[in-house]
Amino acid sequence: MSAPYTTLPEFKYVRPKSLEEALKLLKENGDAAKVMNGGVGLIGFMKERLVEAQYIVDIKGIGELKKIEYVPGKGLLIGATVTGNELLEFFEKNPEVREKFRALYEAASHMADAILRNRGTIVGNILEGLPYVDMSGPAVLFDAEVHAVSLEGERWLPVDGLVLGPAMTQLFPGEIVTEILFKEPPAGSKSTYIKLQSRTEYGIVNLSALLSNAGSPGKRDVRLVVTAATQLPYRAREFEENLKKAERIDDVLEQEAEKLANSLDVIEDPYASAEFRKHLIKVLTIRAFKTLSR
Ligand SMILES: Cc1cc2nc3c(=O)[nH]c(=O)nc-3n(C[C@H](O)[C@H](O)[C@H](O)COP(=O)(O)OP(=O)(O)OC[C@H]3O[C@@H](n4cnc5c(N)ncnc54)[C@H](O)[C@@H]3O)c2cc1C
Structure with a gap:
């Protein structure tokens, strides 16, 4: 590959500690700012000049986005910065939940490899929007919805219809997905x-x-x-x-x-x-x- 596609353009990198700070940074910098999660997809897109970003807001330092919780009757809530490996560890410790969401477990086990799963997140994988990403199928299967938050408000969006193409989604600039809910499957399924x-x-x-x-x-x-x-x-x-x-x-x-x-x-x-x-x-x-x- 020739030089422009292996080098990153210059950008400013910030790692806010709170969701509010991240939302303010996104608002102040408009279209020039992009959310970085694991960064596996985003950095690749930037190298290929498919995504332009002068300002990278890395959300991995925001503690409240790192959570996994199973709520009986409601479903499995996964915070935005939860990686593939963290989800697999949760399933190892919670075999009953794993069986309820078996397709998600099997897909997470196949998401890239163990090294990439250490960085790549469930939410980032879906929002990357490439056809082959492994998390989008189970998300649509379990009628998953993402919680999108901005300084203007918050909303829940179904994953079915969320993605429009590579790095293109229905999210507005300034919105951060804070969590995803995989809904409780039918009993005995x-x-x-x-x-x-x-x-x-x-x-x-x-x-x-x-x-x-x-x-x-x-x-x-x-x-x-x-x-x-x-x-x-x-x-x-x-x-x-x-x-x-x-x-x-x-x-x-x-x-x-x-x-x-x-x-x-x-x-x-x-x-x-x-x-x-x-x-x-x-x-x-x-x-x-x-x-x-x-
Ligand atoms: C060699 C290689 C092999 C791979 N093999 C596979 C594979 O087999 N299966 C597979 O599924 N994937 C594979 N991938 C892709 C990889 O798994 C994804 O790039 C990764 O999961 C993306 O997650 P991330 O957290 O790094 O997202 P990022 O790269 O940080 O973000 C992806 C996109 O989502 C946006 N975004 C992320 N989080 C948020 C948020 N909370 N709110 C708003 N916007 C957000 C970013 O702005 C960006 O546009 C492979 C990648 C590589 C490099």
């Missing part, structure tokens, strides 16, 4: 994450799937999110509805998985053709729901 990689750590097709009450059409819950194969996370609503109302999942699974795969506008790149990705979506969807209904 099982979930899983399947990541299919090709020569790199990035997935070419990632699936997040959830199933409850497999044997009872009236009570059954079915959820499926496709990532990595599509530019943005795709919640397969029509597939979910058709599986929910089927008398037996096995009767319709193959046909619905094929319909889903053919309906998607998938990525074509040097790692996998669109045709291969569609084939994988079909095969892996069948595998996910066969495993979950066992």
